[in-house]
Amino acid sequence: MAVKRITTPLTEEKVADLRAGDSVLITGRILVGRDQVHKRLYELLQAGKDLPVDLTNEIIYYCGPSPAKPGQAAGSAGPTTAGRMDKYTPDLLAKGLRGMIGKGYRSQAVKDAIVENKGVFLASVGGAGALLAKRIKESRILAYEDLGPEALREFIVEDFPTIVIHDMYGGDQYAEGQKLYRRA
């Protein structure tokens, strides 16, 4: 299992080096948004309007952190279920979004859009929010503060641990990993 380090922004060249099953440590700025942020971005795209943030070569982390305690850059910040973003994802990838971090199965439409747009889907460990918070150095709200924990944020992360699930070549680590241990 290869361990790779990448620094954002996530260019096509960097994505080309990532394969399903790779461990990836991410450093730099990542966007943070989940259900309602996706809905709003999608609706803006549908209406032909500008987005509050340029998605080109960005990674978006599906996460709604808990409130930061004094002294913390961010509260606990593990991944949320990616499948809820499936409806909106192909349009965001087409708009330049390069990477997504979350957990859980993606739809076939999303897997196809990852290959077509040369993107990547990475997983961080669900339920390890306190551990992952240690890798977040800064956090600020970019838009949609009214959404509370669901606001659009940016995190500055250092060696944020992820694993490649879907690469731009159609690799699928959930399918490959589970096949090895299925006894039924």
Next chain:
Amino acid sequence: MQQTAVREVRAEDITREVARLCQEANYFLDEDVTGAFTKVLTLEESPVGRDVLEQIVENARIAANEQVPMCQDTGYAVVFVEVGQDAHIVGGDLTEAINKGVEIGYREGYLRKSIVGDPFERKNTGTNTPAFIHTTVVPGDRVKVTMAAKGGGSENTSQLKMLKPSDGVEGVKQFVLKAVAEAGPSACPPLVVGVGVGGNFEISALLAKKAALRPIGSRNANPFVAKLEEELLTEVNKLGVGPQGLGGSTTALGLNIETFATHIVALPVAVNIQCHASRHKAVTL
């Protein structure tokens, strides 16, 4: 007529204890869960799976030491209240006392507020209330409060089906296996699987939730059901889903079944999926 002494329980004590339980459930893993992790760390076949399990154990250590939530989804506040029929709640309304406790616990404990007030409008209530309260009246003069911080991701993967009696035990097994396979990585395996069999539509779901809250490794008092729990846990772990769905031999830490009487036409089965943290704490007042 014999007079029974009524014992008073103050609403403000319920509020204070609910607030404490909300925080402790989110900061501290129960011993049955830590014990289960120690065991599966030696059994997990996948190196990636073992690495994930170690990260989860380390996460729990950080959460407990720093008193921060182990997961950012600090859950629906699901509160089971068993009110002794000889207890008299004074100084306030029980539901209000619980909701106030949840609000204080989540605010002061830096826990995330994850509840929207209306399923269509979807505006966050900002307090993590209302709590999801189940009250039963029991013998005695005590009030027992159990608080479960139930994660939304795992709750979303839960399933219920009204099977036919002819589907039998095999039908129940297949439904449970299907629910766990479909939940996959979304529910943060290794899971605690709560299964409710029997009752009617709503009772089966409640049985499943109660089953999910039973300690890992506890067995149903009915020997047939206890054996089914063992068999199904083995079969769930043969699915290969593994820690975080990355493949492995540990898909569930535990599987508990609760049963109840049902109708001659029915075999309801509900599967409540619980993430690995299985966060709940109880107090008796």
